[in-house]
Amino acid sequence: MPALRMPVDKLNSLIKNSCTNESIVDTSILNELGFFILRNYFSKELIEKYREFYYQYKIHDSFDRTKNHLTEVRFSLENPLAGILKELEFQHLAKQFFQGNVGLYNIRIVKKDAQDILPVFLHQDIGYQYGFFERYSIFIPLTKCYQENGAISFYPGTHQFGFLGDAGEISDILPPELIKPTPDLFPGDVVIMNSALWHKSSQNQTKEERVYFDIHVNDANDPATKVVLTGSRSSEYEFDYNHDVVFKNSRTQRLKVMYAKIQAET
Numbered sequence: 001m002p003a004l005r006m007p008v009d010k011l012n013s014l015i016k017n018s019c020t021n022e023s024i025v026d027t028s029i030l031n032e033l034g035f036f037i038l039r040n041y042f043s044k045e046l047i048e049k050y051r052e053f054y055y056q057y058k059i060h061d062s063f064d065r066t067k068n069h070l071t072e073v074r075f076s077l078e079n080p081l082a083g084i085l086k087e088l089e090f091q092h093l094a095k096q097f098f099q100g101n102v103g104l105y106n107i108r109i110v111k112k113d114a115q116d117i118l119p120v121f122l123h124q125d126i127g128y129q130y131g132f133f134e135r136y137s138i139f140i141p142l143t144k145c146y147q148e149n150g151a152i153s154f155y156p157g158t159h160q161f162g163f164l165g166d167a168g169e170i171s172d173i174l175p176p177e178l179i180k181p182t183p184d185l186f187p188g189d190v191v192i193m194n195s196a197l198w199h200k201s202s203q204n205q206t207k208e209e210r211v212y213f214d215i216h217v218n219d220a221n222d223p224a225t226k227v228v229l230t231g232s233r234s235s236e237y238e239f240d241y242n243h244d245v246v247f248k249n250s251r252t253q254r255l256k257v258m259y260a261k262i263q264a265e266t
Contacts, residue, residue, distance in 0.1 A: 008178050011156045015179045025096050025192055034159035034197035037183060038190040042089050042140065047187040051142040053080045054109060054211060070120050071201075073109035077227065082107055084140070084213065085229055093190065094217060095230045097136065103225030103233065105135055105216035112150040112204040113211075119150065122200040124158070127167030129216075130241050131224025135195040140213035145185040150204035152191070152212075153182040159196035170198055 011033065018029050020037040030036040057063055057075065066072040075081050084090050085104065094102045112118075126133055145151040155174060164170065174180070182202070185191065193199065195216065204210055220228045221235035247253060 004173060004175075006157050006160070006175070006178070008175050012177075012179045015156055015181055019181075025093075027096075030192055030194070033154075033156040034194040035154045035156070036192045037185075038093075038192070040188045041093065041190045042188045044188060046084075046087060046089060047140075047142060050081060050084055050213070051187070051211075053083075054142055057081060065116075070118050071110040071112055071116060073111055075108070077107075081109070081213075085215070085227075091230055093138070097217060098219040099231070101220040101231030101233070102217050102229045103220040103222055104227045104229050105129065105131065105218050105222070105224055106226070107213070107215045109211060110214045111209065111211045112201075113209045114207040117150070117204040117207060119203045120201040121169040122155070122172060122198055123168070123170055124164065124198050125195040125216075126163050129195065129224070131222045131239070132218060133163060133196065135216055135218040135222075137191075137193045137195060138213070138215040138217060139185075139191040139193065140215070141185045141187055141189055142211040142213065143187065143209045145210050145212065147182045147184075147202060148204075149206045149208050149210040150201050151182050151185065151210060152199055152201045153180055154191075154193065155180050155198035155200075158198035159194040162196060 014029060014033055018026070019033055019035070020039055022039050023041065025036050025038065057073075057079065064074040066074055077085075085107065125137065126135070129135065139152065156178065158174070183191070217229065218225060220231055220233040223235070223237045223239040224241065225233065225238065243250070243252065
């Protein structure tokens with residue numbers, strides 16, 4: 001076991017007493033726990049509108065369910081689902097970060113249903129991203145999300161360990177007494193999560209729909225910013241990342257070659 005120390009009692013106390021609000025993100029709690037919940041933040045009408053957009057997209061020929069990702073559904077910024085980025089309620093939320101200068105890294109749906117029921121292993125997002133490490137996921141449930149239908153579990157404080165140096169499944173090596181919550185979330189709620197936080201999701205035992213928006217935001221001056229959501233961008237640097245253009249000989253490229261060789265030999 002690696003040497004590991006963390007303030008378990010303080011984290012547990014914050015989880016029990018201080019990780020939710022209704023309108024304002026408590027950044028001190030977010031920075032300590034790595035996640036924060038806003039209850040009933042979005043209006044019922046707004047959530048119903050985007051849930052209907054999702055259902056319309058799901059039956060469309062262009063529905064982009066990522067083959068190599070257990071839960072990801074991609075869509076373009078021209079899709080009606082992306083309209084949530086311009087909603088006043090979302091804009092007000094986004095302005096609470098990065099001194100109001102907020103950029104979009106990515107927007108997607110993460111879903112489970114009768115077709116996709118499998119759990120997602122314990123991981124942190126920053127190992128799969130590029131640009132600066134200060135980034136947040138804004139999870140907006142479009143359906144009820146809870147343990148039995150595969151909701152997200154958060155491992156508080158783990159973002160404080162930073163980037164782990166690789167990407168993949170993380171061993172559950174934390175103190176057993178640390179509370180690792182899987183909060184029940186309802187349409188209208190929001191979870192803000194630091195992209196370095198360890199998290200996972202359980203199997204969907206009910207096969208009912210469990211659908212979140214997963215909107216990754218960063219400082220507008222991050223070179224990975226796709227679109228400025230609020231405020232302005234002053235940086236002279238931007239980077240339209242293409243892995244195979246940037247790298248000549250990376251771990252990912254070597255793995256692709258190895259897997260192709262194995263498949264050819266079998």
